[in-house]
Amino acid sequence: MHSPFIFLPLRTPLCAVAFCCAMGLFAQTLISPAGNSGTVPGGSVSWSVGEPVIGTGTVPGGLVTQGFQQPNTVRVLVNVKTFLQGPFAAGAMSDGLRANGLMPLTEPYTAMGYAFAGGGAETTTQPIIALAGSNAIIDWVLLELRDKNDNTSVLHSRSALLQADGDVGGGGRLLPVVFPVPEDNYFLAIGHRNHLMIMSQSSIALAVTPAVIDLTDGSIATYGTDAQKIVGGSYLLWAGDVTFDGTIKYTGIFNDRDPILLAIGGSVATNTVTGYLPSDVNMDGTGKYTGLGNDRDIILQNIGGVIATNTREEQMP
Ligand SMILES: [Ca+2]
Ligand SMILES: [Ca+2]
Ligand SMILES: [Ca+2]
Structure with missing residues (x-):
């Protein structure tokens, strides 16, 4: 005072x-x-x-605070849990990217053309990447908080790190994820560079006390129809959107299969390539078009498995 x-x-x-x-x-x-x-x-x-009086409020396009001091940072915390289908097996995800030294220390989404709202450019450190076991880092994921009155309006987005057990943590720390927004209700959406994004069907109350949002057990209803793939009772993000355009497509223009072939050279189908690749659908660190553990079959399965021209659309407003 x-x-x-x-x-x-x-x-x-x-x-x-x-x-x-x-x-x-x-x-x-x-x-x-x-x-x-x-x-x-x-x-x-x-x-x-x-x-x-010290407090905060929102105005169109921004945030206002009152009072001559603001001792409390405006923020909400979230404990999110999600599974990606690509590396998922037997209740957890495998850490092939990390184990093969392929995990980037900076989020990949800016370079892919995703326009962050507020966040972006998150980084992590080698000691975090070095963790093995249930907290082993699987990859970077994308989180969006959307307006409770307009589920198409992204108020804040950022990237975070996904662990083998499904926990999502901030880049420099493991848990929880912090958003610099006032306490309120928000729709929460989560996506990945080669999986289909999902969003909570309802807005969720977020506060400084971390909200627990488990998207792996069906406890959080998701927007749309069949937004997640269900395997043995676990709810997963659909794998195979190699082109990051919200559609899983096996054949025709802008399909997700051709980039897998291109990544291994474009002609010899049995070639493989190592890297942090969009076309590495099962995220084992290897781009593979044919044979055991290839990245192509998942795409065909996820569009139905029979009619190659079918597609699967992301369930987002
Ligand atoms: Ca964990
Ligand atoms: Ca696609
Ligand atoms: Ca692969």
Whole structure:
């Protein structure tokens, strides 16, 4: 708090302060119970110590705060859990990218053309990437908070790190994910560079106390129809959107299969390639078009498995 012995009307511009004191006649109206008044040679002065209410609110396109201090950072925390189909097996995900030294320390989505709202450029560190076991890093995922009154309006988006057990943590820390937004209800969406994005069907109350949002067990209804693939009771993000355009497509223009072939050279179908590749659908660190554990079959399965011209669309508003 400000000292009551400083005779400054804090909410008055400095020029007005100088005028007030020089004339010694003009007293301020008390606007706060924490203010006071006193006498000076030739007159009196009054002062306030500012508006004691501290809070935040939203306006179209931004955020306003009130009060002369803001001791609390505006933020909400989220404990999200999700599974990706590509690396999923027997209740967890395999960490092929990390184990093969392919995990980038900076999020990949900016380079892919995704326009972040507020976030982006998140980074992590080698000690985080070095963790093995249930907290082993699988890959970067994308998180969006959307307007509770307009589920197409992204208020804040950022990337975060996905662990083998499905936990999603911030880049520099493992848990939870922090968003610099006021406490409120938001739709939460989560996506991945070669999986279909999903969004909560309802808006969810988020606060400084972390909300638990488990998208792996069916406890959170998702927007649309069949937004997730269900395997043995686990809810997964559909794999195979190699082109990151919201559609899983096996044949025809802009399909997701051709990039797998291109990545291995474009002609010899049995070639393989190592890398952090969009076409590495099962995320084992190897691009593979044919044979055991290839990246192509998942795409065909996810569009139905029989009619090659079928597609699967992302369930997002
Ligand atoms: Ca974990
Ligand atoms: Ca696609
Ligand atoms: Ca692969």
